[in-house]
Amino acid sequence: MIKLTINGKLTELNVSEEMPLLWALRDVAKLTGSKYGCGKGICGACTVHIDGQAMRSCITPMSYAMDKNITTIEGLSEKGDHPVQQAWLDHHVAQCGYCQTGQIMSASALLARNNNPSDEDIDNAMAGNICRCGTYPRIRAAIKDAAKASNKASGESA
Amino acid sequence: MIKKLSRRKFLQGTGLASGTLMLGVQFSPALANPASKLEFKPDVFVSMDETGQVTIISHRSEMGQGIRSTLPLLVADELEADWNRVTVKQALGDAKYGSQNTDGSRSVRKNYQKLKEAGAIMRTMLQQAAAQVWSVDPAQVQIENHQATYQDQNLDFKDLVKIASKLEVPARDSLRLKTEAEQKYVGKPNMANIDGQAIVTGTAEFGYDVDIEGMKVAVIARPPVVFGKVKSYDAVEALKVPGVLKVIELPTLKPPAGFNMLGGLAVIAEHTWAAIQGREKLKIEWDHGSNASYSTADHEAVFIKALEDPKEVVRARGDVAAANQAAAKTLTAEYHVAGLAHATMEPPAATARVTGSGADKMVEVWACTQTPQASQGNVVGTLSIPQENAANVKINVTLLGGGFGRKSKPDFVAEAAYLANETNLPIKVLWTREDEIKHGYYHSPSYQKLTGSLDENNQVTSWYHAMVNHPISSTFNPAAKTAGSTDLGQGDMMFDVPNIKIALGETDTFMRIGWVRSVTNINNVFAAASFVDELAHAAGQEPKAFLLNMIGDDRVEDFAADGFKYGNYGESAEQYPAETSRLKNVIELAAEKSGWGEKLPEGSGMGIAAWRSFLTYIAVVVKVTTDGNQVKIEDVHMAVDAGKILNPDRVKSQMEGSAIFGASLAFYGEITAKEGIIEQGNFDDYQMSRINQIPDIHTHIVTSDALPTGVGEPGLPPFAPALCNAIFAANGKRHRRLPMKDLRLV
Numbered sequence: 001m002i003k004l005t006i007n008g009k010l011t012e013l014n015v016s017e018e019m020p021l022l023w024a025l026r027d028v029a030k031l032t033g034s035k036y037g038c039g040k041g042i043c044g045a046c047t048v049h050i051d052g053q054a055m056r057s058c059i060t061p062m063s064y065a066m067d068k069n070i071t072t073i074e075g076l077s078e079k080g081d082h083p084v085q086q087a088w089l090d091h092h093v094a095q096c097g098y099c100q101t102g103q104i105m106s107a108s109a110l111l112a113r114n115n116n117p118s119d120e121d122i123d124n125a126m127a128g129n130i131c132r133c134g135t136y137p138r139i140r141a142a143i144k145d146a147a148k149a150s151n152k153a154s155g156e157s158a
Numbered sequence: 159m160i161k162k163l164s165r166r167k168f169l170q171g172t173g174l175a176s177g178t179l180m181l182g183v184q185f186s187p188a189l190a191n192p193a194s195k196l197e198f199k200p201d202v203f204v205s206m207d208e209t210g211q212v213t214i215i216s217h218r219s220e221m222g223q224g225i226r227s228t229l230p231l232l233v234a235d236e237l238e239a240d241w242n243r244v245t246v247k248q249a250l251g252d253a254k255y256g257s258q259n260t261d262g263s264r265s266v267r268k269n270y271q272k273l274k275e276a277g278a279i280m281r282t283m284l285q286q287a288a289a290q291v292w293s294v295d296p297a298q299v300q301i302e303n304h305q306a307t308y309q310d311q312n313l314d315f316k317d318l319v320k321i322a323s324k325l326e327v328p329a330r331d332s333l334r335l336k337t338e339a340e341q342k343y344v345g346k347p348n349m350a351n352i353d354g355q356a357i358v359t360g361t362a363e364f365g366y367d368v369d370i371e372g373m374k375v376a377v378i379a380r381p382p383v384v385f386g387k388v389k390s391y392d393a394v395e396a397l398k399v400p401g402v403l404k405v406i407e408l409p410t411l412k413p414p415a416g417f418n419m420l421g422g423l424a425v426i427a428e429h430t431w432a433a434i435q436g437r438e439k440l441k442i443e444w445d446h447g448s449n450a451s452y453s454t455a456d457h458e459a460v461f462i463k464a465l466e467d468p469k470e471v472v473r474a475r476g477d478v479a480a481a482n483q484a485a486a487k488t489l490t491a492e493y494h495v496a497g498l499a500h501a502t503m504e505p506p507a508a509t510a511r512v513t514g515s516g517a518d519k520m521v522e523v524w525a526c527t528q529t530p531q532a533s534q535g536n537v538v539g540t541l542s543i544p545q546e547n548a549a550n551v552k553i554n555v556t557l558l559g560g561g562f563g564r565k566s567k568p569d570f571v572a573e574a575a576y577l578a579n580e581t582n583l584p585i586k587v588l589w590t591r592e593d594e595i596k597h598g599y600y601h602s603p604s605y606q607k608l609t610g611s612l613d614e615n616n617q618v619t620s621w622y623h624a625m626v627n628h629p630i631s632s633t634f635n636p637a638a639k640t641a642g643s644t645d646l647g648q649g650d651m652m653f654d655v656p657n658i659k660i661a662l663g664e665t666d667t668f669m670r671i672g673w674v675r676s677v678t679n680i681n682n683v684f685a686a687a688s689f690v691d692e693l694a695h696a697a698g699q700e701p702k703a704f705l706l707n708m709i710g711d712d713r714v715e716d717f718a719a720d721g722f723k724y725g726n727y728g729e730s731a732e733q734y735p736a737e738t739s740r741l742k743n744v745i746e747l748a749a750e751k752s753g754w755g756e757k758l759p760e761g762s763g764m765g766i767a768a769w770r771s772f773l774t775y776i777a778v779v780v781k782v783t784t785d786g787n788q789v790k791i792e793d794v795h796m797a798v799d800a801g802k803i804l805n806p807d808r809v810k811s812q813m814e815g816s817a818i819f820g821a822s823l824a825f826y827g828e829i830t831a832k833e834g835i836i837e838q839g840n841f842d843d844y845q846m847s848r849i850n851q852i853p854d855i856h857t858h859i860v861t862s863d864a865l866p867t868g869v870g871e872p873g874l875p876p877f878a879p880a881l882c883n884a885i886f887a888a889n890g891k892r893h894r895r896l897p898m899k900d901l902r903l904v
């Protein structure tokens with residue numbers, strides 16, 4: 001049994017320490033929002049947050065994820081209205097949608113540490129996420145909008 | 159733009175309805191007898207329940223082109239349905255819907271009329287029902303936004319559904335279809351993706367995500383060479399992996415490959431990780447078979463020899479040889495495009511469950527397939543189910559994580575059905591990335607030779623275009639040695655040249671070849687549109703003006719006059735003529751919007767290319783900056799004439815996607831075989847363009863009343879030649895081989 005916190009919930013999973021977090025999430029915890037794309041950490045479809053950092057779950061063994069806080073797309077926001085999710089809808093970013101959960105997890109981790117990313121910051125944070133359909137220009141635009149929306153929201157609450 | 163029914167209107171509607179018999183249905187759906195639950199279904203594509211909720215069938219597969227959001231708009235718009243009261247339901251594979259084969263960029267054009275009619279049928283019947291209630295002429299009843307109105311009286315659709323369901327279904331030719339001005343959803347910007355919320359929250363279900371009761375996962379070790387087989391194997395270590403249940407040998411594949419299983423050994427496990435680990439532990443001795451003689455590098459000489467001596471002339475006009483003799487200048491160039499894999503982000507995946515036996519055997523499949531009916535046929539064949547029991551095979555279509563033609567070849571569906579049948583377990587077959595890259599239906603490597611002549615006035619007097627590749631037809635007929643058709647980017651050229659020869663070379667094939675987004679347009683248009691640019695420079699002329707001059711006067715291209723049996727993508731030339739005016743128009747539009755002709759700094763350049771493919775006219779202008787071997791794409795403008803536009807935002811997204819797909823293949827796309835084995839295996843050695851390499855892409859849509867055509871593929875062919883023409887304009891270097899491995903996209 002491996003203990004970890006998934007989307008705020010303490011969870012025990014009966015899996016080996018070598019199993020990549022991706023397959024534990026998908027096949028055992030039944031959270032299929034994190035996607036398989038390459039199994040080598042080079043396409044970003046499996047991106048989740050581990051203690052707040054965007055990481056590739058397909059190459060992260062359970063031994064590393066143990067006792068950590070994991071956030072998957074299913075737990076990014078309670079109502080599916082995280083500013084990044086909202087911006088994705090506003091810009092009609094998705095085509096097939098398969099890579100988009102990974103894209104959103106990378107983008108939300110970027111905005112959590114940098115609320116006003118430059119084009120270069122966006123490139124650096126997002127270049128690890130492949131989109132075969134070709135949604136990159138909309139991803140860039142959506143991230144900028146999400147940053148504005150987050151700043152506005154935090155300004156209002158301050 | 160989609161209005162919610164206001165509370166005031168809602169109350170008005172129900173208030174008026176209170177005088178009718180429909181009241182009970184409205185307010186007490188829970189009290190209704192479930193057995194008598196009404197379904198008003200005047201057409202296979204649309205139905206309505208007692209609450210007025212409309213269900214529209216999406217019979218085509220969604221793979222990112224937006225078809226699940228676009229085709230239902232047609233029905234809902236004609237019906238005057240409130241989009242908030244519409245549910246879109248994905249169809250099972252069933253011939254009653256007509257073709258469901260989602261490829262060839264034809265979902266819109268093949269369904270435009272019949273889906274408009276489906277909506278109009280229901281609207282007309284609701285109108286008649288309201289007329290009956292109010293005892294007036296149907297023509298006096300207005301139908302708008304889920305309501306019927308006569309003078310100051312309103313009835314919601316839900317109040318009419320019962321009466322309407324008893325009326326006779328009107329004949330299709332009696333229907334009044336809405337005019338463009340009356341349309342509310344069709345052609346409007348910013349129509350939402352119906353799966354958008356599910357996608358951004360991770361709840362959208364793709365083929366990879368299917369989970370059914372008792373399901374096990376299978377990962378397959380397939381023969382590394384097509385038509386190879388397992389000679390011997392040892393599964394002892396594989397079976398020791400915790401979670402691995404069984405190892406099953408699949409039947410050996412015999413030619414033709416078709417959509418049949420490749421064979422090999424399947425590892426069945428409790429979960430994916432165990433199956434992958436188990437596969438790694440298998441010890442297999444393969445008999446690679448005769449295709450092990452094939453290496454891409456060695457076959458180049460065969461291709462080039464075949465290119466010099468093409469056996470099949472498909473289009474001919476005048477006398478090319480005589481024209482070349484008489485020419486002031488003759489130019490020859492050879493082009494090569496490497497083999498390509500689909501690389502859908504979601505690799506193939508299918509889940510199958512088999513129950514019963516004999517004539518009662520039922521198979522249910524859930525798969526990311528572009529073609530549920532062919533999948534059904536494939537399962538019927540694989541399990542030797544009698545044709546009369548074909549309906550016992552039920553194909554559920556999930557969302558597709560990309561398709562590009564790969565998922566119209568349901569070999570993976572056959573694998574799931576075979577293994578479920580053998581094991582009596584529900585089985586999900588998952589392809590890993592390596593499986594997808596190494597066992598594909600590839601876009602063939604191709605070689606093309608072009609010759610063109612110029613007279614003293616720099617008019618093009620001859621055009622010769624020969625091409626040789628491994629033909630797709632070989633996948634279905636191993637004896638096929640040529641593509642058989644030059645319809646895609648070769649014979650279909652629309653240049654006004656007095657002497658033309660279009661020819662095909664012959665070669666054998668040693669792997670599975672299939673259609674990849676835009677098919678041989680990829681290589682043919684790369685060669686042809688690059689060569690136009692080469693001729694322009696040879697003539698010392700401005701490339702855009704030269705291109706327009708080559709296309710010539712406004713006319714409908716008469717391919718038959720050259721003895722060319724042009725298929726026109728399966729449509730008649732009367733309905734979808736090849737019009738030079740439309741091709742020239744998109745060229746002018748792309749040029750104008752891109753600032754074509756402006757003075758650029760040293761090292762920068764713009765390139766243009768245009769083609770009509772899939773009945774859609776597209777011109778692309780690419781602007782690049784080069785620095786040594788580095789290329790930066792600065793700007794992309796795409797002008798598209800696809801006739802009437804249903805969902806402009808999805809047209810734009812397809813143009814953006816085509817440009818980015820084009821950038822990937824131009825700089826990275828190369829599949830090679832060595833001794834029959836594909837050398838690439840993942841995104842490290844089969845790379846994709848990334849966000850830092852891609853600029854904003856501007857799409858300019860022509861307003862047109864012509865019949866609607868498709869947009870999934872035609873944006874791709876002109877991209878690579880426009881890019882290469884831009885690189886030439888920037889630094890004087892001509893690139894005739896894709897991918898451009900000596901360059902670095904930054």
